[in-house]
Amino acid sequence: MKSISINWISKYAIFIIILLSIVSRMPQLFSEHLILDGDECIVGLMAKHFLESKEVPFFFYGQSYGFSFIEVLFIRVFYFFLGPTEMAVKLAMLSMWTIGVVFFYKTLKAIGFKYNVWIPLLITLLFIFSPSFAAWSMKARGGYMTSFLLSSIVSYLLLQEKSSIKLSRAVLIGFLLVIIYQSQALWLAGLAPFIAYHLYQKKSVRYGLTMGGGILVTAIGFYMIKLGLSDFWSPKVLGWPTLSVESFISILDKMYIHFTGFYYLGDTMTPNFITRLLSMVMMAAIFIAILVSAFFIYKKKQTNSLLPISLISVLFSLGYILLISWLGPRYFLPLTGFALILFSLVMDQIKRKTIVNTILGVWILMGVYSLYDFKNFAFEDKASLTQLVAKLEERKISHVFCEGALLQWQINFYSNEKTIARYTSNVDRYPKYIAAVDSAQIHSPNQTGIVGYYYEGLIKPSKDFSEINKRYYILSPVSKEFLEYRNFDLTRP
DSSP, rough: OOOHHHHHHHHHHHHHHHHHHHTHHHHHHHHTTTTOOOHHHHHEEEEHHHHHHHHOOOOOOOOOSBBHHHHHHHHHHHHHHHHOOOOHHHHHHHHOOOOOOOHHHHHHHOOSSSSOTTHHHHHHHHHOOOGGGTTTGGGOOOOOOOOOHHHHHHHHHHHHSTTTHHHHHHHHHHHHHHHHHHTTTHHHHHHHHHHHHHHHHHHHHHHHHHHHHHHHHHHHHHHHHHOOOOSSOOOOOOOOOOOOOOHHHHHHHHHHHHHHHETTTTHHHHOOOOHHHHOOOOOHHHHHHHHHHHHHHHHOOOOOTHHHHHHHHHHHHHGGGGGGGSSOOGGGHHHHHHHHHHHHHHTTTOHHHHHHHHHHHHHHHHHHHHHHHGGOSSSSSHHHHHHHHHHHHHOOOEEEEETTHHHHHHHHHHTTTTTTTOOOSSSSSHHHHHHHHHHHHHHHHGEEEEEEETTTTSSOOOOTTTEETEEEEOOOOOOHHHHHTTEEEEEEE
């Protein structure tokens, strides 16, 4: 029976993983609330410009970090079939995430489990149905999905064929590590102990130097690419840790929000009871796994040499949180995968695999319900945004001054650039949009307007004024005086 189980897993597991990774996202993909946020629209526009051969966008517009070219490539493929649509962007990211999950499973398989052969598949299913990645598995946010995918591949490369020394693998690992750093460096904290363990196992100076050479050459290549890139958005991310009761409570609160998956930037939404329960279970499981693994290591009872390495990986993934100046729930994203690897190693210590598999099965079923409820995940009014874009096209308004920093990108994307929008500042991520709107204000004032968030008393109703569900307003034509009154900087930078 055991042989049949092993054969079944080996033969069908990857197919099941791919199928469930896609099917589990169907409620969101076909929800009336499916929408790209402003940052996702930027990546979507980058892919559109690349498709049209206007430019080759390596990094997220306006930044010298957030390597996004791999995401742009995936989106371009889906644009070929679906056109520049939100569905194309979401499916492209889902395909990247699914490949990453497959390599996550292959990493667990490479670890090897002494007592429970079902753990790699069950833990991978737990990952698939984790609310923390419910929305993020389809988000194009400039490097996050790239880092997740490549970190999964690197993890597999680090743990595969432990006895062999292949210099080509060392070069590839070094190359991928630099891309992860340039995309979203957060994943490197959890990878670092596995890299050190990998190099220790090789016991080859030549192998280590080859990996270092791969890192150096790739880093030089990125240095050349980044010459002249805009630093419009260059926030200070790291700072000195603040050690206080309040700071730890804040960290736990942000971790809880992350594991619910029900948030957008700093805004949180209230999920259902099962999703809230899953978040608390995941947090408890992480801290229990840390304590139990530390106990096993102290008592020298661990059956897998990777247990202490995985423990350090999780501690590193938690440790960098203390150094982040403005802590958002998304900064916990790498923790899910690294924590589940540790959890799998701890669970393998338990010889009563029927109990373990039953617990994991119930946990997965709770995740199935949670992900289905993400069809109700909504942080913006999709209907109003659609109507706003349609009204701009109906009124033949080709250029707008926009009072929403993220709304401007949604207008550009959802109008397919038939309406070009710019924000209040005269400096932004994509200066060409600012120049185009400013020029239109001078040469085509009747096709230029202002878009903002509606509130009573702002503008008296007239033929020039349109309101959209009392959420947005459009005023066209618009005078220079009114734009300056609304704090638009019209000077040339």
